[in-house]
Amino acid sequence: MKVGKPERLIVNGKRLDGRDFDEMREIKIKAGVLERADGSAYVEWGGNKILAACYGPREVHPKHLVKPDKALLRCIYSMAPFSVSDRKKPGPDRRSIEISKVTRQALEPVVFTRLFPRTAIDIFIEVLQASGGTRCAGITAASVALADAGIPMQDLVPACAAGKVDGEIVLDLFDLEDNYGEGDMPVAIIPRKKEVTLLQMDGKFTREEFEKAFKLAIKGCMHVYEKQKQALKERYE
Amino acid sequence: MSTDVIAEVKRDYIISLLQQGERIDGRKFYEYRNISVETGKFEKAEGSALVKIGNTQVLVGVKLGIGEPYPDSPDMGVLTTSAELVPLASPTFEPGPPDENAIELARVVDRGIRESECIDFEKLCIVEGEKVWIVFVDIHVLDYDGNLFDASSLGAIAALLNAKFPKLEDDRIIYSEKTNQGLPIIEKPIETTFAKINNKIVLDPNLDEELVMDARLTIATTEKGEYCALQKGGSGTFSQEEILEIIDVSIEKSKELRKFLR
Numbered sequence: 001m002k003v004g005k006p007e008r009l010i011v012n013g014k015r016l017d018g019r020d021f022d023e024m025r026e027i028k029i030k031a032g033v034l035e036r037a038d039g040s041a042y043v044e045w046g047g048n049k050i051l052a053a054c055y056g057p058r059e060v061h062p063k064h065l066v067k068p069d070k071a072l073l074r075c076i077y078s079m080a081p082f083s084v085s086d087r088k089k090p091g092p093d094r095r096s097i098e099i100s101k102v103t104r105q106a107l108e109p110v111v112f113t114r115l116f117p118r119t120a121i122d123i124f125i126e127v128l129q130a131s132g133g134t135r136c137a138g139i140t141a142a143s144v145a146l147a148d149a150g151i152p153m154q155d156l157v158p159a160c161a162a163g164k165v166d167g168e169i170v171l172d173l174f175d176l177e178d179n180y181g182e183g184d185m186p187v188a189i190i191p192r193k194k195e196v197t198l199l200q201m202d203g204k205f206t207r208e209e210f211e212k213a214f215k216l217a218i219k220g221c222m223h224v225y226e227k228q229k230q231a232l233k234e235r236y237e
Numbered sequence: 238m239s240t241d242v243i244a245e246v247k248r249d250y251i252i253s254l255l256q257q258g259e260r261i262d263g264r265k266f267y268e269y270r271n272i273s274v275e276t277g278k279f280e281k282a283e284g285s286a287l288v289k290i291g292n293t294q295v296l297v298g299v300k301l302g303i304g305e306p307y308p309d310s311p312d313m314g315v316l317t318t319s320a321e322l323v324p325l326a327s328p329t330f331e332p333g334p335p336d337e338n339a340i341e342l343a344r345v346v347d348r349g350i351r352e353s354e355c356i357d358f359e360k361l362c363i364v365e366g367e368k369v370w371i372v373f374v375d376i377h378v379l380d381y382d383g384n385l386f387d388a389s390s391l392g393a394i395a396a397l398l399n400a401k402f403p404k405l406e407d408d409r410i411i412y413s414e415k416t417n418q419g420l421p422i423i424e425k426p427i428e429t430t431f432a433k434i435n436n437k438i439v440l441d442p443n444l445d446e447e448l449v450m451d452a453r454l455t456i457a458t459t460e461k462g463e464y465c466a467l468q469k470g471g472s473g474t475f476s477q478e479e480i481l482e483i484i485d486v487s488i489e490k491s492k493e494l495r496k497f498l499r
Contacts, residue, residue, distance in 0.1 A: 003309045094340050101337045108472035183352075185467070195474035199454070201467035202352045210464050210484060218477070 005180045010166040017046075017174055022216060024160070024172045024223055029140070029231035031148045039149025041231065043141040046174055047131030052141035054149040057119035071116040075104035077138055079127040099135050106139050106159065106188040106198035112152040121151060132175035133161050136224075139188050139198065144228050148235065156228045157197055159188035160220030162213040164203055169212045171220050183209075187217035191225045194218075241329050243448040251449050255437040260446070262291075267440045267486055274391065274497040276399040283415070284400025288392040291443060292382035294326075297392035299400040299420075300373040303410060306366065314361020314369045318347035320376035320389065327381040341470070343376060346390045346428070348466040349457035350374070353426035356397070360421040368408065372397070372420065383443040386455045386468075387494070390428035395498055398422055425498055426465055427491035430455045431483050433473060438483060440490060454480065456487040460495065 009016055019025070025046030034040035037053035044050075060066045077099040081087050092100075103125065111121065123145065125138040136159035143157040163173040164183035173184055183203020189196055196218075205213060251261050260266065270291030279285040284299035306313055320343035322330040335343070350356065361370040374396065376389045397420055404414040432442035432450035442450055451473025457466035464484060469475065475483075 003311065094344060097337050097340045098344050101341055102469075105470060105472050109474050190474060193474070195476055196469065196480060197474050199467055199469040199475070199480065201464065202348050203465065204352065204354075204459070205464045207462070207464075207484070207488075211481065214477070214480070 002180065006176065008166060009177055009181060010168055015165070015170060016176055021168055021170045022219070024220055025174065027224060027227045029144060029227050031144050031231045031235035037145070037149070039145045039147065039151070041141045041144035041148060043137050043144075045133065045137040045140070046172075047129060048127070048134055048137045049129040050134065050137045050141050051126045051128060052138065052145040053124045054121065054142070054145040054151065055124075056121035056149070056151070057116040058122070060118065060120040065120075066118050069117050070113040071111070072120045073104055073108050073111060073113060073123070074120060075100050075107065075123040075125070075142070077103055077125045077127070077135070079130060079134070083127050083130045099138070102198055102200065103135065103139050103142065107143060107146065107157055109195070109197050110143070110154040110157055110190055111146065112154070115152055121146075130175070132173050132178040133186070135159070136161050136186050136188070140224050140228060144231055147232055155190045155192045156225060157188050157190060158221040158224035158228055159186060159198060160217050160224050161186040162217035162220065164205060164209060164213065169209055169216060171216050183213070185213050185217055187214065187221060189218055189221045191222060241327070241444070241448055243445060247445065248449045251445060252435045255434055255439070260439060262443060266438065267490065269441045269490070269493065270443065272391075272494070272497055274395050276395050281412075282396075283403060284396040284398070284420075286392045286395035286399060288388045288395065290384055290388045290441065292380060293384060293388050294380040295385065295388040295392045296377040296379055297389065297396040298375045298377065299396045300375070301400065301402060301410070302371045302373065303363065303368055303408070304371045306362070306369040310358070311366040312362045313358035314356070315371045316347065316351060316356065316358075316374065317371060318343045318350070318374040318376070318393070320346070320378065322378050322381070326378045330378075330381065341468070342385055342389055345386055345455055345466065345468045346374070346376060346393050348468075349390050349426040349428050350393060350397070353424045353457065353459045353465040355394070355422060355424045355426055357421035357423050363408070381444065383445075383447045384430050384441050386430045387428050387441060390426070390457065391494055391497065394425055394427070398425075398498060424459055425495060426457045426459055427494045428455055428457045428466070429487040429490045429494065431486070433471075433475060433479065438479060440486070454483055456484055458488055458491045462488050
């Protein structure tokens, strides 16, 4: 028994926030929003409000982490205590440590780290308000912040989740669907190569459902990619 | 944690062998190393399992306690999974609180158990909203020679199956007296891990292969052939075709691992 679970998450073929199964929430991205950071981005994605900043390439502290042949890419995902209904204790927890790791590994494949040996490139993601799908929104923001900082990259990395709700495969879960749905699958890709840099999943999917959700998430990523490019164009017009 | 290093010459050797269709330890691409599972060797734990995959050794202990349920699930027991990369297991493991690798390992094993609905949590309720059984799964890595995910998740399920409730007297646990009653296990999730090395996909990477791999994919499947957890790792990428092939192979390979659960 789960307290607070709505009786149904899909009513008359529509989701509880009125969307179709393959419809995304509204996404707004702005690049270059912070003064001091080398690059930054702000993403509003449905009810998510997320800031990302990039510093570097810069000197590595502590020194023993220096990589002689490439830049050290570091990433910290953090949630503000007031970003969720029940106040989140400040500081890293196990979830945010895992998200920081998978976010770094989602971005690492596109960054030309070998151009900057013995340096660090630091990415900070601050979730100011969370409403489901923050890791995808965080990766999306972080990759725009990296580009805004002028870090050489193969491509941007958009991310988007698909999932299973009331037996239906749906795109871009919001918090109720995330909490009470039957499955969630965040995906990040390199759009030009169509390669997958982040793939996680929980819930229960059959083989057909898996493939359907996976393809749908990639379609969502392509939509996010357009928004990312648009934000960078607006910044440097 | 400091990182293992591998000589360039060995890296090149592993990669060139793979191009010829061979692995450094002579296995086929989709072949596991020798596996053994021993359960119940540690009596103080309610359940335990020692899993060996090749030279990798992981000990998993299950302890049961009583505590409060979460407010959003007042009639359900609680599962807590932790992993320790014990310093005796590798020269690169350091003492101290769990690092991101230990946390990821614990969370991926936890996800497989939780999402497959392996444990019937409602049967772990003692007094609704007040008292429930808490299942602690503790993963102790003893010898690290690659593929901790599969060894740990296999060990976790084996230890859960091995666990017996201790005696309960006036809501006090008498740990010295075990009952015959096992945990309400209704599903056995199995995790299988694949590594991508220079465009080749191999199952169950050993340490050398992990050191040269570009990316890793772990898939948890249920007995019915559903997928219940996935985790991509490493700083490389997978193509969509590779992912779809891996998830098909994972179903076949999970059947082999399931044989080790009694």
